Amino acid sequence: MTAKRQVTVYTVQTVAWEYNDEYFDRDDRTFDPKLHGQADSNYLSDPVPVQSFLTRRKAEAHRRAMERERRADRNPFQYGGYGDDLTQYSTHSAQAFTERMQILGVEPPEFDRRGQCEESLWNWWAEQCQGLDDDLRNAVWDALDLVIFYQVVPMRVEVEG
Amino acid sequence: MARRKKDRLYLVERVVWNFIGMREVKVVPTYLAQMAKLNPLTSGRSLPVFGRGEGLVPVKAFRDRADADALRDNLDQAAWAGINPFHYGSQVRDWSSFDEGRLRDWLLDHGLEPPAGKKVTPTRWREWYDQRHEALDEFQRRAIRQGLDRVVFYQVSELAE
Numbered sequence: 001m002t003a004k005r006q007v008t009v010y011t012v013q014t015v016a017w018e019y020n021d022e023y024f025d026r027d028d029r030t031f032d033p034k035l036h037g038q039a040d041s042n043y044l045s046d047p048v049p050v051q052s053f054l055t056r057r058k059a060e061a062h063r064r065a066m067e068r069e070r071r072a073d074r075n076p077f078q079y080g081g082y083g084d085d086l087t088q089y090s091t092h093s094a095q096a097f098t099e100r101m102q103i104l105g106v107e108p109p110e111f112d113r114r115g116q117c118e119e120s121l122w123n124w125w126a127e128q129c130q131g132l133d134d135d136l137r138n139a140v141w142d143a144l145d146l147v148i149f150y151q152v153v154p155m156r157v158e159v160e161g
Numbered sequence: 162m163a164r165r166k167k168d169r170l171y172l173v174e175r176v177v178w179n180f181i182g183m184r185e186v187k188v189v190p191t192y193l194a195q196m197a198k199l200n201p202l203t204s205g206r207s208l209p210v211f212g213r214g215e216g217l218v219p220v221k222a223f224r225d226r227a228d229a230d231a232l233r234d235n236l237d238q239a240a241w242a243g244i245n246p247f248h249y250g251s252q253v254r255d256w257s258s259f260d261e262g263r264l265r266d267w268l269l270d271h272g273l274e275p276p277a278g279k280k281v282t283p284t285r286w287r288e289w290y291d292q293r294h295e296a297l298d299e300f301q302r303r304a305i306r307q308g309l310d311r312v313v314f315y316q317v318s319e320l321a322e
Contacts, residue, residue, distance in 0.1 A: 007170065007222055009170075009172065009219055009222070009320065011219065014215070014216070031218070033218070048177050048214065048215070048216030048218065049216060049217060049218055049219065050215045050216055050217060051217060051318075052172055052174070052217070052219050052318065052320060053320060054168075054169075054170065054320045054321065054322045055322055155219055157172070157219045157220075157221060157222050158221050158222065159170065159221070159222040159223070159224070160221065160222070160223050160224070160228065161223050161224030161225045161228055
């Protein structure tokens with residue numbers, strides 16, 4: 001029997017965030033055809049592919065565009081924690097994050113020696129970032145690299161012809 | 162210069178419909194027995210209602226557009242066999258690119274008497290389909306599918322490198 005030929009497609013998938021009555025908590029699942037492959041079985045919060053591409057480069061470009069659209073006027077610090085611990089939102093250290101804000105010309109939040117924000121990061125966003133122009137606000141959000149709504153996931157798909 | 166054929170694929174994708182609610186019924190129509198099983202909170206006397214999600218799940222890729230279209234048509238036809246299409250969405254614009262008046266005219270043109278009244282509720286449309294489903298001939302079934310052109314379960318996307 002000949003093996004079925006397959007091709008890799010790069011899917012842009014939604015990231016699942018579940019509201020826990022205080023903030024949105026990230027669910028690290030990706031789309032699983034076994035779990036979510038049945039017609040009509042999806043719930044709104046399930047991760048799901050939204051568009052597919054033949055190259056990772058194109059998929060990443062689309063993901064970035066969708067990410068910007070989804071961010072809109074959301075506050076990133078509602079996603080991942082109580083708004084006091086930067087490590088729940090970013091892989092950058094408090095120092096690196098502060099330096100990045102200074103380069104962007106944005107007043108950074110104040111962190112203590114442990115990297116905890118002394119005031120709410122929710123408020124810092126509302127006061128310092130919400131009113132920025134789109135490009136600058138997105139540049140700040142880009143530093144919060146754990147708060148994403150889409151991710152690129154390769155999938156193997158049978159190909160014929 | 163024309164793009165080489167191997168640089169593009171035609172991807173059949175499953176359209177994701179998310180569960181959004183239930184329709185209570187006194188008796189589940191026989192033809193909807195399978196649909197009743199899709200009810201994640203099954204009580205035996207309710208049928209699920211779905212809303213179109215943003216998901217497009219890769220199913221199979223083809224080098225040839227006609228092959229992809231053929232699979233899409235077959236899968237879509239199979240999906241339509243055991244459903245009430247008015248459960249896929251909650252208003253005329255979810256079901257059709259016609260407005261309500263044009264949809265009614267379309268049905269009349271194909272020998273189908275639409276539900277009476279100026280503002281017909283989603284429940285009334287669903288009951289109307291339940292009542293007529295068994296008696297529809299092939300011509301009328303096709304006309305309903307064409308008229309409800311937004312109730313689709315599969316589509317083809319062209320992917321290029």
